[in-house]
Amino acid sequence: MSSEPALMSLASVAKAIADRRVSSREATQSCLERIARWQPHLNAFMAIEAEDALKAADAMDAALAKGVRCGVLHGVPVAHKDMYYEAGKVVTCGSRIRRDFVATTTATALQRLKDAGTIRLGSLQMAEFAYGPTGHNSHYGPVHNPFALDRITGGSSSGSGSAVAARLTFAALGSDTGGSIRMPAHFCGVTGLKTTVGRVSRAGAMPLSQSLDTVGPLARTAEDCAILLGLMAGADPADPTAISGPLPDYAAATTGSVKGLTIGVPGAFYVDDLDAEVAGVLDATIAVFRREGANVVRVELPDQRQLSGASQLVLAVEAAAFHKRWMIERPQDYGPQVLMRLQNGLAIPGVAYLEALRWRGPALAAHLAAVAEVDAVIAPVSPVAAPTIAESDVGNSPEADKVLQRLTRFTRPINYLGLPSLAIPSGFTRAGLPVGMQLIGRSFDEATLLRIGAAFQRATDFHDRVPELK
Amino acid sequence: MTRPTAKEVKAMADVAGLPVDTDVATRIANSIGPAFDAFAAIAGTLPFDLEPSTFAVVQAEKATQ
Numbered sequence: 001m002s003s004e005p006a007l008m009s010l011a012s013v014a015k016a017i018a019d020r021r022v023s024s025r026e027a028t029q030s031c032l033e034r035i036a037r038w039q040p041h042l043n044a045f046m047a048i049e050a051e052d053a054l055k056a057a058d059a060m061d062a063a064l065a066k067g068v069r070c071g072v073l074h075g076v077p078v079a080h081k082d083m084y085y086e087a088g089k090v091v092t093c094g095s096r097i098r099r100d101f102v103a104t105t106t107a108t109a110l111q112r113l114k115d116a117g118t119i120r121l122g123s124l125q126m127a128e129f130a131y132g133p134t135g136h137n138s139h140y141g142p143v144h145n146p147f148a149l150d151r152i153t154g155g156s157s158s159g160s161g162s163a164v165a166a167r168l169t170f171a172a173l174g175s176d177t178g179g180s181i182r183m184p185a186h187f188c189g190v191t192g193l194k195t196t197v198g199r200v201s202r203a204g205a206m207p208l209s210q211s212l213d214t215v216g217p218l219a220r221t222a223e224d225c226a227i228l229l230g231l232m233a234g235a236d237p238a239d240p241t242a243i244s245g246p247l248p249d250y251a252a253a254t255t256g257s258v259k260g261l262t263i264g265v266p267g268a269f270y271v272d273d274l275d276a277e278v279a280g281v282l283d284a285t286i287a288v289f290r291r292e293g294a295n296v297v298r299v300e301l302p303d304q305r306q307l308s309g310a311s312q313l314v315l316a317v318e319a320a321a322f323h324k325r326w327m328i329e330r331p332q333d334y335g336p337q338v339l340m341r342l343q344n345g346l347a348i349p350g351v352a353y354l355e356a357l358r359w360r361g362p363a364l365a366a367h368l369a370a371v372a373e374v375d376a377v378i379a380p381v382s383p384v385a386a387p388t389i390a391e392s393d394v395g396n397s398p399e400a401d402k403v404l405q406r407l408t409r410f411t412r413p414i415n416y417l418g419l420p421s422l423a424i425p426s427g428f429t430r431a432g433l434p435v436g437m438q439l440i441g442r443s444f445d446e447a448t449l450l451r452i453g454a455a456f457q458r459a460t461d462f463h464d465r466v467p468e469l470k
Numbered sequence: 471m472t473r474p475t476a477k478e479v480k481a482m483a484d485v486a487g488l489p490v491d492t493d494v495a496t497r498i499a500n501s502i503g504p505a506f507d508a509f510a511a512i513a514g515t516l517p518f519d520l521e522p523s524t525f526a527v528v529q530a531e532k533a534t535q
Binding site: 310324396 | 471474478479482483486487488490494495497498499500501502504505506507508509511512513514516520521522523524525526527528529530
């Protein structure tokens with residue numbers, strides 16, 4: 001066991017607390033000490049609730065001393081993207097408009113993690129209204145990458161990626177509408193799971209696009225993500241889009257190997273226009289899977305640019321519809337880039353929007369047919385490692401679209417198809433920047449992705465690298 | 471389906487109740503143009519009986535296989 005509990009994985013610290021080798025207070029104190037050291041450099045937290053966290057930890061320790069264990073994450077301190085409603089708490093959604101918004105309900109995903117025994121460290125920074133892929137925020141400042149403080153974290157779950165990477169929290173909820181879990185996971189060197197549309201309830205999570213939004217975790221390992229998904233997944237009366245039915249044992253899935261599995265490598269699109277170092281990491285990752293016994297084959301996917309176009313039409317209209325009232329009443333309270341992107345939705349005719357939604361079923365069927373012979377598809381999350389905060393601070397300038405589109409090129413098609421995708425730390429550039437790969441699965445087959453991701457993490461140590469504060 | 475011009479964007483924004491000036495309309499037209507271009511091959515080709523809920527049907531079919 002590490003002398004610094006905050007460096008443990010979620011699974012390890014949960015077991016250590018259950019076995020009373022580490023107290024909840026020790027784990028919480030360890031996170032708070034790291035937060036105090038790192039927060040001035042990262043800006044990863046929106047709010048830090050140290051006193052309340054320690055009180056909650058003491059209560060968890062007292063309960064355990066009496067033989068009462070709330071759940072599998074009893075006494076584990078965590079923090080989440082500041083868009084998950086918790087009754088009585090301010091939830092800013094990364095915005096000026098909701099700077100003082102106090103939630104009256106608690107998000108189902110959050111409640112299920114609380115019911116499992118987690119305690120709250122505070123809330124995490126994010127892109128304004130989750131509408132930005134870089135980690136910039138014109139109201140609260142950019143979040144910094146722990147592996148290189150002048151670099152972006154990716155977004156929109158910027159604080160989640162940064163805080164998990166720096167070991168300030170054992171895990172964090174993010175959300176993924178166009179890549180917002182996978183990009184911070186890639187840029188910050190952590191594991192992030194974009195879930196299938198319908199796998200996890202979105203009740204009490206700030207909406208951006210009702211067709212594309214998904215709830216998922218960022219954590220240090222695939223095993224940690226599996227534990228969190230197992231707790232959150234399933235039907236919810238408060239969200240009729242959350243699918244009912246039996247759930248697999250996600251944690252058990254992570255004990256399997258990749259022997260006998262087939263991994264597909266796209267022949268185009270996801271391998272085009274890659275930075276040379278990202279291309280090198282893709283090749284090295286494929287080599288690991290081959291070495292571990294997986295069968296690796298080439299797959300020809302349908303035209304991903306069409307999927308990306310459809311995804312943008314859906315997202316732009318739905319986001320503009322959610323925000324229309326505030327766009328009329330409080331346009332001055334939006335950051336320039338977010339307002340710019342919201343305005344895009346005004347110019348898309350209703351028929352174009354509905355055609356994009358009507359095509360979703362056939363597009364998913366065509367994709368699933370193309371990958372019928374493989375268990376997962378591997379692809380880079382982004383064509384590049386983290387750019388600098390300065391060079392990607394494009395605001396609402398004419399070049400903004402080009403920069404943002406390039407970063408999200410490999411994530412948007414997957415959101416349109418509603419598929420699960422697991423981003424795993426897969427290597428580092430010569431400059432020490434993390435590079436992640438995404439494993440894209442079939443609808444509701446997160447278990448296979450977690451199995452493959454965990455097998456990769458048993459064979460490599462990229463997920464164990466801890467950034468140092470210089 | 472063709473990408474909207476700045477003039478058409480301006481008219482649609484007016485109808486939406488959020489008027490924009492010519493510069494913003496031009497910027498929006500340039501920003502969303504590539505999405506229209508990418509989707510152009512699909513637009514206008516979908517069969518009559520296809521509903522958006524087909525997506526959930528395909529998801530469910532594949533999940534039970």
